[in-house]
Amino acid sequence: MMNLWMRQIASVLRLEMKKTFLSRRGWWVYFLALGPVVLTLLHWLIGTSRGAGRHTLGEDSLVFAGLFHFYYLRLGIFFGCVGIFSNLFRGEMLEKTLHYYYLTPLRRELLVAGKYIAGLGTALFLFVGSTAISFLLIGRHFGAAYTDYILHGPGLSQLGSYMLVAALACVGYGAVFLMCGILFRNPMIPAAVVMVWENLNPFLPTVLKKISVIFYLKNLCPVEIPIPPPFNVMVIDADPTPFWIAVPGLLALSLILLVYSGLSARHTEISYGE
């Protein structure tokens, strides 16, 4: 039975990749992923042409931390996951093609698993790849100094941390938005609610802070970004969650959401609103 299930998940994965990976429909998701790569590439080219000395490597490291906190986590990966994962079911409902899956002898939970893995593969490729490339490009104009920073300094560890956080963000937000795509006719409404909640996180009381994805991810980032004034006075500090709780906690939360999505998919009817 396990063997059959694995083959079925693999077949869903293949089909989903064929249908959605690098499809024209998702152009804006690729734009979200490629945006910072283009910016850091320009930064490298401009830095090279003007010569070093206008800013330090430490400043570039801080700029990347800001880019990661405020662009990748709060915008790029967030909306990228909305686009990728909420469309896995809702997109097929709108295109009236989900019944093809529902007419195969496939456990609905396996369909959810197959689609999630396909979406996750795409999200990881785009956003973890984008994070890594951007990180490698941002200090490239420092030449050997940047190579040394990466190979012998804290660079490699920082790169690993950023890639891990980006991957966990894809895992967490992916599970959230896959569920939204199954449960809600218009997943953009819950996505907007989640976005407001996640962005209010620094200003929330400690207990509420912990009910969010960004809280755990932020604590895993290697470089902290201070909130600028006047907003900093409204920030409520909370004890950072240790790595060994944050990572398994986020994975467990994602698993719970996926199990719930599987159960919901089992009870989903295909009538396309007719």
Add this chain to the structure above:
Amino acid sequence: MSPATGENLITFTNVSRFYGEVLGVNKVSLTIPPGVTSLVGPNGSGKTTLMNLMTGLIRPSQGEISVLGISPEDPEHLCRAVGYCAQFDNYPKGLTGYQFIYSFLRVYGMSHEECDRRTMAALETVGLVDARNRQVAAYSKGMRQRVRLAQATAHEPQVLVLDEPLNGLDPLARAEAIALFEQWGAKGRHVIVSSHILHEVDRISDQVILLSQGYVVAEGQIQSVRGEVKDQPMQILVRCDHPSQLAARLFTENHLVEAKLHTDGHGLLLRTTDADGFYLLLNRIVIETGLIVESVAPADDDVNSVYQYLIGGEGGTV
């Protein structure tokens, strides 16, 4: 054809389905044996709802459904036995005809070789082998209909549910599709077809289910359904050498409601409330008068007539 048992029947027991406050089907109790069964009724009569219910795409608000002894709540088993060609003319984007059929066959857990063999066989059945590497989106409407038929039948299901399968097909493709349905039905499979084209339904159906406003109006073999419609006199066409003489004699016996002479002068279309009595009387008249009768045949025991009697509306297509 094997004898009908619970294991090879499709049964609906007091099934109702509501969409909010809108009625889909109400208190439907049906037994569908193997063979070609047509669902006939106007738009909104509940044909597609019945099909969606028996394939597990939607659930009944109340009642129970069994397809060859399998509950539609058990898609892992049901979908191996059932193939459904739904009415939606939509396809996953970016797939060729071959990929469309092959990819969904892989979801059944079959090997590459098995899926390839079945895909090619299904494409050959519907005459799309040459177009297999073209994107489905680039197919004509008739080709898309055929590739959907191939996709629904590629896993060789015991039950085939086809929602308006003749739509968009040209006359040749339509004739081929009908031959295919008859062939499947003759193999002892269930072929459940909904169609608006009544004369074609008439040709292919072993039994019909007439639906109106969510209710089953009649079910069974069309001749027996017609026999149950007692309030409509039976129409019988008699072709003979002296139709006017026959009409006069029948009227003197007070056996007819209405009689019309055929335009070619060799036929009599008559309406009677007692068909069995009429046949006995006709035998007597033939013996007594030496009338030469070429043929005697019911003229309104087809789907079109029964549909008009029970549901009303235009004949030909609904």
